[in-house]
Structure formats: C-alpha cells, structure tokens
Amino acid sequence: MVTAKRNPALVVIQLSGGNDAMNTVVPYTNGIYQDSRKAIGLVESEVIDINGTLGFHPSMGPIKQLWDKGNVAVINGIGYPVPNRSHFRSMDIWHTAESASIAPDGWLGRAIREIDPTHGNVITGINFGRGLPRSLHAKGVPVASVGNLGTYGLLPDIKDQQTRDMALDVFSRMYGPTDGTDAVLQAIGETGMGAYLGADILRTAPEMYSSSIEYEAEVEIAQSLRDISQVLQADLGTRVFYTLHGGYDTHAGELENHSKLWHELSTAVGDFFSDLDEHGRGDDAVVMIFSEFGRRIRDNGSGTDHGSGGAAFVIGNAVKGGFYGEYPSLELNAQVEGDMAFNNDFRSMYATLLDGWMGIDPHPILGDNYEQFDMFRR
Amino acid sequence: MTTASKTKTGHLSYNRTVGVAAMQGRGFYYPWAVSVAADGRYFVLGRGSDSDPRGTRYTVMDYDEKYYGTFGEFGTGEGQSLWNAGTAIDSQQRLYQSDEGLHRIIVRNLDGDLLNTWGEFGADEGQLNGPTGITFTANDELLIVDHQNGRIQKFTPEGEFIGSFGTPGSGDGQLNLPWGICVDSAGDIYVADWGNDRIAKFTGNGEFVANYGSSGRGEGEFDAPSSVAVDDNGYMYVADWANHRVQVLDSDGAFVDVHRGESTNSKWAQEFLDTNTEEKEARATANLEPDIEFNTDDLHEESAHIEKYFWGPTHLVFDNDGRLLVVDSNRHRLQVFDVG
Amino acid sequence: MxxxxxxxxALMAHLMRRAGFGASSEELDRLVEQGYDETVEQLLDVDRPNRMSDNLIRRYHSEYSGMMGNLSAGANWMYRMVSTDAPLREKLNLMWHGVYATGYSKLANGKVLHDQIRMFERHGMGSFKNLLIEISKDPAMLVWLDNVQNHNGAINENYGRELLELFSMGVGNYSEHDVKEAARAFTGWTIGNTEYMTMKCARDSVWPYGRLSFHFEFKADDHDDGEKEFLGHKGNFNGEDIVDIICQQPATADFLSRHIYSFFVADEAPVPEWPYKPPRDPAAIAALSNVYFESNYSIKAMLRFLFKSDFFKSEEARFQRIxxxxxxxxxxxxxxEEYGQPNISxxxxxxxxxxxxxxxxxxxxxxxxxxxxxxxxxxxxxxxxxxxxxxxxxxxxxxxxxxxxxxxxxxxxxxxxxxxxxxxxxxxxxxxxxxxxxxxxxxxxxxxxxxxxxxxxxxxxxxxxxxxxxxxxxxxxx
Incomplete structure (x- = not known):
C-alpha cells in the first residue's frame, strides 16, 4: 500500500437531462409529495429510509451503504437565482458558474489553469466522453477527451500493430520540432507532440491496473468510472476527472427509467469506491454528482417536466456525511412556479470543493466569494 | 381494412387531434405511419430522431386516447430497427413493420412480442433496398414498396417472394422513389409516387392502369406525395407531403377537396397544459395563426409557424369507423377527419 | 518544401480551399481548363443548387425537417456544405455564423437557428447594409441578445452594444451614449407572441406539438420614436437609420474587411485583440474598405476583388489559415463522396x-x-x-x-x-x-x-x- 500524500482528485459526474431530485431523496411522508406524485410517487415500503421523513430511491442501495459509513453529503435544494428550465442554458450556468450572462469559460477549466499554469501536464484534466463539456473549457488549457481508454490515441483504426507503430512513428516525425520559421506550423507541431505523448502516457494506465471489482459490463457510467479508477491509480498527475450519465429527462415512463439510471449510477459509484479502497486509494478522490435542474413537484401522469431545485451529492472517505441545507418546503406558498425553491447556491458547493478539497483559492475561479460548507474531515 | 360507408362525397371535415409530442412513453416522437387493429386500436409507428433512439417505437392507443403502452427498439439487433417506415396488420392480426434502414420486415403480435424478422438487402427478386409503405391484399399477400429499387414487391406473410412490378423512372408504370401504398376494395393497387409527384394505379396483378396528378401546388397537383388511401367509392385521399396538405381526388383523378389541417389540443396535450399552467396561460395569450410575410415559397415554413397546419404528413389510413387518420409527423400527432 | x-x-487548389471546401484533383483539372476568373464568377453565383434537395433530406431524417434540437439543424447544414454546387455560399455562411454567433442554449429551438443560416444564404453576399438590417430582425438574434426585452422607456442595451462592438465597428469607435441611443432605436423590434415563444425557449418545451418557428414583429407602440443622437447624427432614428449610419463609418469598412481577410486570406488575431494589433496586411484592408464604399457596401464586390487580388493569389497567403x-x-x-444519398450515419x-x-x-x-x-x-x-x-x-x-x-x-x-x-x-x-x-x-x-x-x-x-x-x-x- 502506498502511503505517500497524494494530491486530491475531483471526479465530477454530470447527470444530463435534469434529475428528479424529489424521487432521488424522497420526502415520502410528506402529504404534498404524495398528492402531487399520483402516478410516480414512491411510498414508504419502496424507499430506503434515511431519517423517518426522507428516503433514498429504491435503486440507491450502494449509495446508502456509503451514507451509512458517513461518506455521503447530500446538498438539498441546490440551484441559483432565477431558475432556467432549458437543459442547455441551465447546464451552461452550472458549467460556467455564471448565471447572469453567457460566459465562454468553464469553472473546471479555470481550476485546471490554477493547478497547472504552465501546462506541465497535458492530462491534469481528463474528460471521459467525446468532445469537451464547457465546464472544462478554458483558453489555452489542455484537457484530454477520452472516449474509450482502451482504444484512446492517434490512428486507432489501424488494426495491424506493426503498421500502427510505423504510422505513429511517422506522426511523431511530422509533428516533431521545426526550424521555427513558421510559427503556426510550430504551434501545430507542439500540440501534436502533446497529443502523442498524452496518448502514450494514458496507454500505460490499463496495463498497470488490476482489480477484483467487476464493474457492470455495457453500462457506460460503470466503464467510465473504471477508466477513471485506472488513471487515478496510475498516478499520472490527473486532478480533475469528468464524465456524463445521460437520460434523466424523464417526462414519461419515469418510474422505470429513473430506476434503471440510479441502479446504474449508484452501483458504479459503489464499485468505484470499493475499487479505490481495495488499492488503498479511497482517501484520494471525491465524487461530485450534479444535474442541471430538478423537476416539477406535480407529475404529468407518467413522468415529470422541467423544474428547479435539485439535489447534489459529494461522496468520499474525506467527506463528512449528512444533509447540507434544508429540504425545500413543498408548501404552495414556498413553491416557485410549481417547483421547489433553491436554498443553496451551487457555487457554494464549488467553493467548498475547490477550497476544502482541492486546496485552491476559489475566488479567481468563481469570480466572487461564496459561503462554504464545512464538509471535509481534515 | 377499409369499411368506409357507401355514401361518401369525398369531402373532409376535421374531427379531432390525438397524441402529443413525447420522446418516450405516452405520445409520439415523429410518428411515421399507423395501423388499425380489428379491435379498433391504433398502432402508431414512430420514426424517432436519428440522434435519439427513444422515438423508434410503437405507441398503442385508441380514438379516445386510451393508452395501452409502447414497444419496439432502436438498433440493429433482432427485432430492432433504425428507420421505421411502414406498418400493416394481416388477417391473423399480426403486426408488420418495414425498416428502410436495415432493409427488412419485422413481425410481431399485437402485444409486441417478436414473431419474425425477414428481408435481405439487394436488387434481385425478393431482395429489398429501402422498404417503405406496406399493405396487405384481401388474400393476405404483403405488398412492399421497395423504394430505392423503384418497384413494388409481393410476398407471403412469411416472407416468400411472389412477384414484383414497376421499374425506376418517370414513364407509365415506372416509379421514382415511391413511398406509400394501398389496395382498394376491388383489389387495385395505388402507389404514392413521391419523386414523380403523382399517384400511380395498378391492377392487382401489377399492370399499369393510370397516373393521377402532376407536379405543382394547384388543385390536383402534388409535391412529393407520401401516402394514399382509397374509399369504397374510389375517392383517393392523398398525403401531399411537401405541399403539407391532404387532397382528395375522385376515381377519375378529378380534384374534389383539399385540407391544410386544423389541429386542436388533444386530450394528452390538454393534460400537459393543465400540469404546466404558466405555459398554458402564455399559450392562451398567443396568436397561433399569425399573419406572416414569408421570405421563401417553401410551404415547410408556413407549417413551421402555424401550428394547426399539417407539417410533413407521412401517412393516412381509415380506421374501422371510416375516419381518416392523418399522421402529422413533424407535429407529433394524428389529425382525425370525418369523410362526408 | x-x-x-x-x-x-496549385493556385486553383488554393482558391477552392478558401472559397470552398477544397476540390478533388480531377475537379481542379477541369477548373484550370475553365480558367481562374471564370471560376471566381461561378463561386460568386449564389443560386447554384445543392445536389441534396431539401425534400430528400427531410424525407429520411425526420429531425432534420422538424429541427427541435441543434444537432439535427447542424447536420442538415452539413449536408448542404457537402452537397452544394455553391460552396462559397456555405463557406460564407460559416463566416457569418462565427461573426453573428447565435447559440442554441438560450433558444432551445434548432429550427430558428437554421432559419438564420438560411437568411445568410439569401443576404450573405448582398449589401452589408441589408445584412445588418436582416440580422437585426432575425428572430433567433432578437431572443439571443435580448432585444425582445428592449422596451420603450426601459431599454435593454445588449443588442445595441453587440451590434457596434462585435457586428460592425469594433470597440473604440463609439461611446456608451451611442450604445444607449442605438438600443432606443431598436425598441419595438421583437418577435410575434413574445411571451409564449420565450417561455417555450426558457422551458425547452416541445409540447404539445413540437417547436414553433419565430417571426419578426415590429411593435410601434413599444418603439421609442423620440430624437436620438448617434455617432454625431441627430434625428428620430429607428433601427434602419442606425444601420445606415453605421454603414457609413470607415471603422465599419475596416472591421468587415478584416473579418473577410481573416476568413479568406490569412488568420488574423482574434477580434478582442484588433484594437491593439494592426492587421497583417494594412494595404489589403485599405483596398477592401475602398471596394466596400465604391460598391455601395457590396459583399460580393469585396469578395470578387479579394479573390482576384495579388495579396490573395500570392504564395505568401498559401496555407495561412487553420x-x-x-x-x-x-x-x-x-x-x-460518402454522402451521395441520405444516410443515418x-x-x-x-x-x-x-x-x-x-x-x-x-x-x-x-x-x-x-x-x-x-x-x-x-x-x-x-x-x-x-x-x-x-x-x-x-x-x-x-x-x-x-x-x-x-x-x-x-x-x-x-x-x-x-x-x-x-x-x-x-x-x-x-x-x-x-x-x-x-x-x-x-x-x-x-x-x-x-x-x-x-x-x-x-x-x-x-x-x-x-x-x-x-x-x-x-x-x-x-
């Protein structure tokens, strides 16, 4: 077991589509909840009780186990002023940490710049998925986007290994140092070498990895978290990991769909921490789970429409488990256009993670001071 | 099967709208075609969106918008499909669907259980290249519009090849990317000849009878018709797809009636608005039939702005009570018409 | 080398890479035979068709017809880029999309963005003044930059500011007062059914029957008809008058010329650096600005001049763009040539x-x-x-x-x-x-x-x- 102090890593899981917070952390004894959720309400016999009034969705067994260890923080009623119920715009707001105007840079991109201002490590931040979410985007900040760790790299479709090695050799020659007379060619060359080396480094991660944990096959989020575990354990200096779990836009057929999603997600998160713990690395990572918005209090007969007021999770051995913030009132006079009001600004959670976990000054990243939670054990 | 009354004059009067947009579950996501079972239920086949597999499904419902569930999946595996195109029910109440992406036919029972998948890509006899409209003859022979091959093929319900007619082209008896098909009570076959802007009529044996209509926007003219249904009096009801309207011709091809659509809120639409009251209120203040000066002569634009109009009608068929169901694809609904 | x-x-290949999306060696041979100037004229003809017709795209790709989302609207555009016989038109659309950058996140409606690109098709090679008027009336833009919230007596400056800063003149050429006065002139320029349409955007609603396209509406009763003072001119200006005054400014000519130069000749620094960094080729910018005024703001005339100029044809300009x-x-x-026909891929x-x-x-x-x-x-x-x-x-x-x-x-x-x-x-x-x-x-x-x-x-x-x-x-x- 390695005992040297490592730099803490943040694993962000984005639930795309707007997770129904009320059917995730369920106020199952609340009469308004029961009346509003005639078609898709969860009842006492179904939920996993937490404290006699709130319960986890029935599919969240593995997360409940982490909760029982005291490692799960639930941030209730998380959101921002003047809620936006468009997927893209609201996700933009979460990505850029800017709710009043349209900003091009992401908060994690800015964080990566703070961590590694000289870009000494091209894989300080890695997105698992194709294309870069705006949260990781910042001018001049290199971030790798890995669709599949097993096949990641340049020219992956050349199947014959000898030919591919030859082709990669050509690539490194073509993108090698130039005489410097053409500044653009030089810039392309440097980036090309960065890509070549980054792919080369990442390729070592699966080779070094072995685990007794079997992540669910053919479940994308499980495979992504396994990939993240591999890179984390390879000690490549990656500090920010990012991945998506999609399908939370449950306008219809919510009972079935939401169950499947939370089964996939909580099983994967449970496996991820078991994997890290098995390798003595459970203290090195914290997982943050968020979604762009919550959903309407009242169901529509088969699902729920876009709403506001969500729930976020911060999970890890270093986390002081429990509820942060009040569960929003469902009383009619407390509702915002038929939705739960927010009572925790999401940037407070960001500030807590940056400062309390990552050890970075949140102010330049978030552009303001936000009250922080007392969420970490150290 | 068509059981339209004998007293028709081929005139359309709007009855109601059924369905609502829904990526999954109750509702439609680009509905493409509909079959009506003997028990009166509507089996609405969804095309879905290429980027989102959830719409590739059947939604089962009835005229009163009672919802019976969904089945069908996007994919290339057994029983899965990519580009749903046509649907039909045989006398044994087996449900057929064509997939013009994978060039095959999927057969299920009305509960959605998979019974059979058949079809092979190619241009030889019995092979398919883009099967679209499908229908059954009175003898339970399956007619398939093999559209990229420019022909109609006839199969047994089990998928054995019986015969074919038509060749690609624009001459008499030729077809250019045909789409929909139907059979009248006399056994004659009608094809929506999409690329030639006309309806082609053939005998049950595939001999060419006549073409109806020509390119254009006027009465009796078509722009890329997608579907045709014929009643017992021989009136032809045509989904005039790129003109975004339904036209009726008499049995000689003379113009009878035309309709742009006049959709109203379905039950399911009303339920959505009742749950989302601020949207309902804003909608109540809006003029949904604005007077707009368009900067293009593409009728696609008019239908994109005026919600009650048909927007890309892909299929039409009679239900068991003689009502004409028009699949209003881009608007995710069926407009239902009585035929006077 | x-x-x-x-x-x-090689010169023809350069022209086709810049004014189009490149050309096969075979096509280049044919174009060389046809001649350079003749090829330029052909590229400037915006009425040439797309081999993939709208009907063909819509028949197979349901969502490229309804365009509720932006992925499908973008893919629809990709078909047109790939199949068009007027590649310069689509290339120019890409340039305008970069300049008048309008985004899905706030609109939640792929179709209205598609409509904006189609507007570029009609006006992108015409008079710059018309283009500015059209973009100011463009429904997607009106929502994107909040002009739907710009009211008589309660102005929202967003559009007025970006019109001057990003769409025509560039910072440093106008005052804050000009921004406010421009905003006043655009009050009442909005879309029909504003409340319902913007609510559907904000709620990302496809219900009950899909998206609805937007249309421009001028609300006279919400328009500030009072006197404005804008760039030294005084009058009861409306939006058209503001555009007219903008188009007369040398700064506008230079700004547009620099965009066109950067997109077709050689990458310039990003726009925010322009006030501090001179152009790569000041003489070329001056020459393009000159054509702008001489041709009464004709974008087509500027492009014709550019493609026939020495600074474009020069070896120095080759491969100077990413x-x-x-x-x-x-x-x-x-x-x-893998998309001769619609394909689900x-x-x-x-x-x-x-x-x-x-x-x-x-x-x-x-x-x-x-x-x-x-x-x-x-x-x-x-x-x-x-x-x-x-x-x-x-x-x-x-x-x-x-x-x-x-x-x-x-x-x-x-x-x-x-x-x-x-x-x-x-x-x-x-x-x-x-x-x-x-x-x-x-x-x-x-x-x-x-x-x-x-x-x-x-x-x-x-x-x-x-x-x-x-x-x-x-x-x-x-």
Missing part, C-alpha cells in the same frame, strides 16, 4: 465537428469561436487526425475508390515510394509539404512494402498512405 502540382493548379472544424469535416466528406459524422471544438449552432458565446491556432488543442487535434485518416482509409467510399484508382492509374502494381506519396498528397489537395513530413511519409511507404504480406494488396497500401496524409500537419491548414 516540395510542390506537388503545377503552379496554375481549417475550422466544420470546414475540415465538410472538406473530407466532399473528397470521400450523418448525425454522428456531423457531430465530429463538435468533438473538434466547433458545435455548429452552439458557439461558446456571442463572440463566436476563436480561430487560428486556437482551434487546435491536443484533444481537438486527436479528433481531427483520427477523423480524416479514418475517412480517407475507407476504400468503400466512392471518392476514396476513385482517388486510389487515379493514383495507381487503374493498375494493380505498387508505385515507387516517392511517387505514391506525391500522388496521394496531390489527390488530397496538399499542394506543398515540408520536406520533413514528406520524407517521413516516403519512409513509411518503403517500410510498408518491405513488410507487406501476400494478402495485402497495393490498393490497401495506397489507402494507408492516404490515411497518413490526413494526419499531416499540412492537412490542418487551408
């Missing part, structure tokens, strides 16, 4: 541009994308290289098949390594290449023949070379 073509053909992602994708697909294909950093119809902000070397970070480069090399390596694509046929002269025997490399470069439009890259490719061709197994055909070996040509640094540039 090695040149792979005659100078005449291909934008959508441009790169379209140029590969035009060579491979268009969605993931068109999404490749997004993976490379340019999500069509979803720019990062109203500033658009930063171009030049900023297109290429390490993640984007991996995507670019892998995409081009994978597509050039697919022998089932008709375009690749005919490229291989031409390289091998329809024979079935290996060519000498330098010969096969030079032909492959020429076929894929790379007219000059560094000696370093060329030698690496030739070494690969040699080694490949040495280790070749009996099952591998000469055609497959050519395909491997094509894949590597798609991976060259040179291919990243236009």
């Amino acid at each position: 090695t040149t792979t073509m005659t100078s005449e053909k 291909k934008g992602p959508a441009e790169l994708v379209a140029s590969v697909l035009r060579l491979t 268009m969605n993931p294909t068109s999404q490749q541009a997004q993976f490379m950093g340019q999500w069509l119809l979803s720019p990062p902000s109203v500033e658009g994308w930063h171009w030049g070397t900023e297109w290429i970070d390490s993640g984007a480069l991996v995507e670019r290289v892998n995409f081009a090399s994978e597509r050039f390596g697919n022998i089932d694509s008709p375009g690749v098949r005919s490229v291989v046929d031409r390289i091998l002269d329809n024979s079935d025997e290996d060519l000498p390594p330098d010969e096969v490399v030079d032909r492959a470069l020429s076929e894929l439009g790379i007219t000059e290449i560094s000696d370093n890259s060329r030698e690496a490719l030739i070494d690969f061709a040699k080694k490949q023949s040495e280790i070749a197994t009996a099952e591998q055909t000469p055609r497959e070996r050519v395909v491997n070379i094509l894949k590597l040509v798609g991976a060259t640094p040179e291919f990243q540039r236009a």
Whole structure:
C-alpha cells in the first residue's frame, strides 16, 4: 500500500437531462409529495429510509451503504437565482458558474489553469466522453477527451500493430520540432507532440491496473468510472476527472427509467469506491454528482417536466456525511412556479470543493466569494 | 381494412387531434405511419430522431386516447430497427413493420412480442433496398414498396417472394422513389409516387392502369406525395407531403377537396397544459395563426409557424369507423377527419 | 518544401480551399481548363443548387425537417456544405455564423437557428447594409441578445452594444451614449407572441406539438420614436437609420474587411485583440474598405476583388489559415463522396465537428469561436487526425475508390515510394509539404512494402498512405 500524500482528485459526474431530485431523496411522508406524485410517487415500503421523513430511491442501495459509513453529503435544494428550465442554458450556468450572462469559460477549466499554469501536464484534466463539456473549457488549457481508454490515441483504426507503430512513428516525425520559421506550423507541431505523448502516457494506465471489482459490463457510467479508477491509480498527475450519465429527462415512463439510471449510477459509484479502497486509494478522490435542474413537484401522469431545485451529492472517505441545507418546503406558498425553491447556491458547493478539497483559492475561479460548507474531515 | 360507408362525397371535415409530442412513453416522437387493429386500436409507428433512439417505437392507443403502452427498439439487433417506415396488420392480426434502414420486415403480435424478422438487402427478386409503405391484399399477400429499387414487391406473410412490378423512372408504370401504398376494395393497387409527384394505379396483378396528378401546388397537383388511401367509392385521399396538405381526388383523378389541417389540443396535450399552467396561460395569450410575410415559397415554413397546419404528413389510413387518420409527423400527432 | 502540382493548379487548389471546401484533383483539372476568373464568377453565383434537395433530406431524417434540437439543424447544414454546387455560399455562411454567433442554449429551438443560416444564404453576399438590417430582425438574434426585452422607456442595451462592438465597428469607435441611443432605436423590434415563444425557449418545451418557428414583429407602440443622437447624427432614428449610419463609418469598412481577410486570406488575431494589433496586411484592408464604399457596401464586390487580388493569389497567403472544424469535416466528406444519398450515419459524422471544438449552432458565446491556432488543442487535434485518416482509409467510399484508382492509374502494381506519396498528397489537395513530413511519409511507404504480406494488396497500401496524409500537419491548414 502506498502511503505517500497524494494530491486530491475531483471526479465530477454530470447527470444530463435534469434529475428528479424529489424521487432521488424522497420526502415520502410528506402529504404534498404524495398528492402531487399520483402516478410516480414512491411510498414508504419502496424507499430506503434515511431519517423517518426522507428516503433514498429504491435503486440507491450502494449509495446508502456509503451514507451509512458517513461518506455521503447530500446538498438539498441546490440551484441559483432565477431558475432556467432549458437543459442547455441551465447546464451552461452550472458549467460556467455564471448565471447572469453567457460566459465562454468553464469553472473546471479555470481550476485546471490554477493547478497547472504552465501546462506541465497535458492530462491534469481528463474528460471521459467525446468532445469537451464547457465546464472544462478554458483558453489555452489542455484537457484530454477520452472516449474509450482502451482504444484512446492517434490512428486507432489501424488494426495491424506493426503498421500502427510505423504510422505513429511517422506522426511523431511530422509533428516533431521545426526550424521555427513558421510559427503556426510550430504551434501545430507542439500540440501534436502533446497529443502523442498524452496518448502514450494514458496507454500505460490499463496495463498497470488490476482489480477484483467487476464493474457492470455495457453500462457506460460503470466503464467510465473504471477508466477513471485506472488513471487515478496510475498516478499520472490527473486532478480533475469528468464524465456524463445521460437520460434523466424523464417526462414519461419515469418510474422505470429513473430506476434503471440510479441502479446504474449508484452501483458504479459503489464499485468505484470499493475499487479505490481495495488499492488503498479511497482517501484520494471525491465524487461530485450534479444535474442541471430538478423537476416539477406535480407529475404529468407518467413522468415529470422541467423544474428547479435539485439535489447534489459529494461522496468520499474525506467527506463528512449528512444533509447540507434544508429540504425545500413543498408548501404552495414556498413553491416557485410549481417547483421547489433553491436554498443553496451551487457555487457554494464549488467553493467548498475547490477550497476544502482541492486546496485552491476559489475566488479567481468563481469570480466572487461564496459561503462554504464545512464538509471535509481534515 | 377499409369499411368506409357507401355514401361518401369525398369531402373532409376535421374531427379531432390525438397524441402529443413525447420522446418516450405516452405520445409520439415523429410518428411515421399507423395501423388499425380489428379491435379498433391504433398502432402508431414512430420514426424517432436519428440522434435519439427513444422515438423508434410503437405507441398503442385508441380514438379516445386510451393508452395501452409502447414497444419496439432502436438498433440493429433482432427485432430492432433504425428507420421505421411502414406498418400493416394481416388477417391473423399480426403486426408488420418495414425498416428502410436495415432493409427488412419485422413481425410481431399485437402485444409486441417478436414473431419474425425477414428481408435481405439487394436488387434481385425478393431482395429489398429501402422498404417503405406496406399493405396487405384481401388474400393476405404483403405488398412492399421497395423504394430505392423503384418497384413494388409481393410476398407471403412469411416472407416468400411472389412477384414484383414497376421499374425506376418517370414513364407509365415506372416509379421514382415511391413511398406509400394501398389496395382498394376491388383489389387495385395505388402507389404514392413521391419523386414523380403523382399517384400511380395498378391492377392487382401489377399492370399499369393510370397516373393521377402532376407536379405543382394547384388543385390536383402534388409535391412529393407520401401516402394514399382509397374509399369504397374510389375517392383517393392523398398525403401531399411537401405541399403539407391532404387532397382528395375522385376515381377519375378529378380534384374534389383539399385540407391544410386544423389541429386542436388533444386530450394528452390538454393534460400537459393543465400540469404546466404558466405555459398554458402564455399559450392562451398567443396568436397561433399569425399573419406572416414569408421570405421563401417553401410551404415547410408556413407549417413551421402555424401550428394547426399539417407539417410533413407521412401517412393516412381509415380506421374501422371510416375516419381518416392523418399522421402529422413533424407535429407529433394524428389529425382525425370525418369523410362526408 | 516540395510542390506537388503545377503552379496554375496549385493556385486553383488554393482558391477552392478558401472559397470552398477544397476540390478533388480531377475537379481542379477541369477548373484550370475553365480558367481562374471564370471560376471566381461561378463561386460568386449564389443560386447554384445543392445536389441534396431539401425534400430528400427531410424525407429520411425526420429531425432534420422538424429541427427541435441543434444537432439535427447542424447536420442538415452539413449536408448542404457537402452537397452544394455553391460552396462559397456555405463557406460564407460559416463566416457569418462565427461573426453573428447565435447559440442554441438560450433558444432551445434548432429550427430558428437554421432559419438564420438560411437568411445568410439569401443576404450573405448582398449589401452589408441589408445584412445588418436582416440580422437585426432575425428572430433567433432578437431572443439571443435580448432585444425582445428592449422596451420603450426601459431599454435593454445588449443588442445595441453587440451590434457596434462585435457586428460592425469594433470597440473604440463609439461611446456608451451611442450604445444607449442605438438600443432606443431598436425598441419595438421583437418577435410575434413574445411571451409564449420565450417561455417555450426558457422551458425547452416541445409540447404539445413540437417547436414553433419565430417571426419578426415590429411593435410601434413599444418603439421609442423620440430624437436620438448617434455617432454625431441627430434625428428620430429607428433601427434602419442606425444601420445606415453605421454603414457609413470607415471603422465599419475596416472591421468587415478584416473579418473577410481573416476568413479568406490569412488568420488574423482574434477580434478582442484588433484594437491593439494592426492587421497583417494594412494595404489589403485599405483596398477592401475602398471596394466596400465604391460598391455601395457590396459583399460580393469585396469578395470578387479579394479573390482576384495579388495579396490573395500570392504564395505568401498559401496555407495561412487553420481549417475550422466544420470546414475540415465538410472538406473530407466532399473528397470521400460518402454522402451521395441520405444516410443515418450523418448525425454522428456531423457531430465530429463538435468533438473538434466547433458545435455548429452552439458557439461558446456571442463572440463566436476563436480561430487560428486556437482551434487546435491536443484533444481537438486527436479528433481531427483520427477523423480524416479514418475517412480517407475507407476504400468503400466512392471518392476514396476513385482517388486510389487515379493514383495507381487503374493498375494493380505498387508505385515507387516517392511517387505514391506525391500522388496521394496531390489527390488530397496538399499542394506543398515540408520536406520533413514528406520524407517521413516516403519512409513509411518503403517500410510498408518491405513488410507487406501476400494478402495485402497495393490498393490497401495506397489507402494507408492516404490515411497518413490526413494526419499531416499540412492537412490542418487551408
């Protein structure tokens, strides 16, 4: 077991589509909840009780186990002023940490710049998925986007290994140092070498990895978290990991769909921490789970429409488990256009993670001071 | 099967709208075609969106918008499909669907259980290249519009090849990317000849009878018709797809009636608005039939702005009570018409 | 540096890379025969058709017809880029989309963004004044920059500001007072059913029956008809008057000229640096500005002048641009000819541009994308290289098949390594290449023949070379 102090890593899981917070952390004894959720309400016999009034969705067994260890923080009623119920715009707001105007840079991109201002490590931040979410985007900040760790790299479709090695050799020659007379060619060359080396480094991660944990096959989020575990354990200096779990836009057929999603997600998160713990690395990572918005209090007969007021999770051995913030009132006079009001600004959670976990000054990243939670054990 | 009354004059009067947009579950996501079972239920086949597999499904419902569930999946595996195109029910109440992406036919029972998948890509006899409209003859022979091959093929319900007619082209008896098909009570076959802007009529044996209509926007003219249904009096009801309207011709091809659509809120639409009251209120203040000066002569634009109009009608068929169901694809609904 | 073509053909390849999405070697031969000036005129003809008709796209791709989302609206556009006989029109649309960058996030309606691009098709090569009026009336823009919230007596400055800063003059050429006065002049310029439409945007609603397209509406009772003072002029100005005054400004001529120069001749620094950094070629900007005024603001006249100018034709201008992602994708697909017919694979294909950093119809902000070397970070480069090399390596694509046929002269025997490399470069439009890259490719061709197994055909070996040509640094540039 390695005992040297490592730099803490943040694993962000984005639930795309707007997770129904009320059917995730369920106020199952609340009469308004029961009346509003005639078609898709969860009842006492179904939920996993937490404290006699709130319960986890029935599919969240593995997360409940982490909760029982005291490692799960639930941030209730998380959101921002003047809620936006468009997927893209609201996700933009979460990505850029800017709710009043349209900003091009992401908060994690800015964080990566703070961590590694000289870009000494091209894989300080890695997105698992194709294309870069705006949260990781910042001018001049290199971030790798890995669709599949097993096949990641340049020219992956050349199947014959000898030919591919030859082709990669050509690539490194073509993108090698130039005489410097053409500044653009030089810039392309440097980036090309960065890509070549980054792919080369990442390729070592699966080779070094072995685990007794079997992540669910053919479940994308499980495979992504396994990939993240591999890179984390390879000690490549990656500090920010990012991945998506999609399908939370449950306008219809919510009972079935939401169950499947939370089964996939909580099983994967449970496996991820078991994997890290098995390798003595459970203290090195914290997982943050968020979604762009919550959903309407009242169901529509088969699902729920876009709403506001969500729930976020911060999970890890270093986390002081429990509820942060009040569960929003469902009383009619407390509702915002038929939705739960927010009572925790999401940037407070960001500030807590940056400062309390990552050890970075949140102010330049978030552009303001936000009250922080007392969420970490150290 | 068509059981339209004998007293028709081929005139359309709007009855109601059924369905609502829904990526999954109750509702439609680009509905493409509909079959009506003997028990009166509507089996609405969804095309879905290429980027989102959830719409590739059947939604089962009835005229009163009672919802019976969904089945069908996007994919290339057994029983899965990519580009749903046509649907039909045989006398044994087996449900057929064509997939013009994978060039095959999927057969299920009305509960959605998979019974059979058949079809092979190619241009030889019995092979398919883009099967679209499908229908059954009175003898339970399956007619398939093999559209990229420019022909109609006839199969047994089990998928054995019986015969074919038509060749690609624009001459008499030729077809250019045909789409929909139907059979009248006399056994004659009608094809929506999409690329030639006309309806082609053939005998049950595939001999060419006549073409109806020509390119254009006027009465009796078509722009890329997608579907045709014929009643017992021989009136032809045509989904005039790129003109975004339904036209009726008499049995000689003379113009009878035309309709742009006049959709109203379905039950399911009303339920959505009742749950989302601020949207309902804003909608109540809006003029949904604005007077707009368009900067293009593409009728696609008019239908994109005026919600009650048909927007890309892909299929039409009679239900068991003689009502004409028009699949209003881009608007995710069926407009239902009585035929006077 | 090695040149792979005659100078005449190399110039034509340069023109087609810039005014279009590149051209096959075969097409270049035909165009050289036709003549340079004649080809320029052909490119300036915006009425030439797309081989893929709207009906054909809509019949197969339901969502490219209804366009509730932006992925489908972007893919619809990709079809047009790939199949058009008026490539300059679509190329220019890409430029305008970068300048008048309007994004899906706030609109939640792919169709209205598509409508904006179609507006560029109609006005993008006409009078700049008309274009500014049209973009000011464009429904997507009116929502995107909040002019729907710009009311008589309660102005919202957003559109007025960006009109001056990003759309016409650039910072430093107007005062805060001018911004406010411009905003006043645009009060009452809104969309019909404002409340319902913007609510559908904000709620991302497809209910009950899909999206509704927006239409421009002028609300006279919400228009501030009072006197305004704008850039030294006084009057009861409305939006058209503001545009008219803007168009008379030398700053506008220079700003537009610099955009056009950057997009068609050589990458300039990003717009925010313009006030502090002189243009690469001040004389070219001055000459373009001159044409702007002489032609009464005709964009077509500016482009005609540009393509026939020495500064464009010069060797110095060759490969001085980094291909934008959508441009790169379209140029590969035009060579491979894999979309002769609609195919369900268009969605993931068109999404490749997004993976490379340019999500069509979803720019990062109203500033658009930063171009030049900023297109290429390490993640984007991996995507670019892998995409081009994978597509050039697919022998089932008709375009690749005919490229291989031409390289091998329809024979079935290996060519000498330098010969096969030079032909492959020429076929894929790379007219000059560094000696370093060329030698690496030739070494690969040699080694490949040495280790070749009996099952591998000469055609497959050519395909491997094509894949590597798609991976060259040179291919990243236009």
